[in-house]
Amino acid sequence: MSDSGLPTSTGTCGNNCADALDRLWEYLDAELGAPDAETVRTHLAECQGCLEEYDVDLVVKTLVKRGCQEAAPDSLRVRIHEQLTVMRVTLD
Numbered sequence: 001m002s003d004s005g006l007p008t009s010t011g012t013c014g015n016n017c018a019d020a021l022d023r024l025w026e027y028l029d030a031e032l033g034a035p036d037a038e039t040v041r042t043h044l045a046e047c048q049g050c051l052e053e054y055d056v057d058l059v060v061k062t063l064v065k066r067g068c069q070e071a072a073p074d075s076l077r078v079r080i081h082e083q084l085t086v087m088r089v090t091l092d
Contacts, residue, residue, distance in 0.1 A: 013049065013050075017043075017047060017049065017050055019043075020039075020040050020043040020044065023036065023040050024050075024054060024057055025057065027041075028054075
């Protein structure tokens with residue numbers, strides 16, 4: 001538990017839990033290179049606390065994906081693209 005009384009989101013093995021948890025979303029999104037993905041995968045296989053965090057994050061990711069199936073209207077996409085283009089030109 002943290003000082004605030006909320007559970008901490010760290011593993012229980014003490015072996016690079018912070019590193020594994022920092023990369024968990026990248027791992028879930030398959031954004032890690034093979035060596036880094038293997039490091040996280042190995043850690044999850046050895047650490048029950050981090051594996052539980054992985055399970056929770058996987059459920060959250062699945063629920064968000066399920067709730068975000070609706071496509072934006074073309075007019076909204078065009079407006080967003082135009083605004084981002086203007087912002088990019090303004091910042092350059």
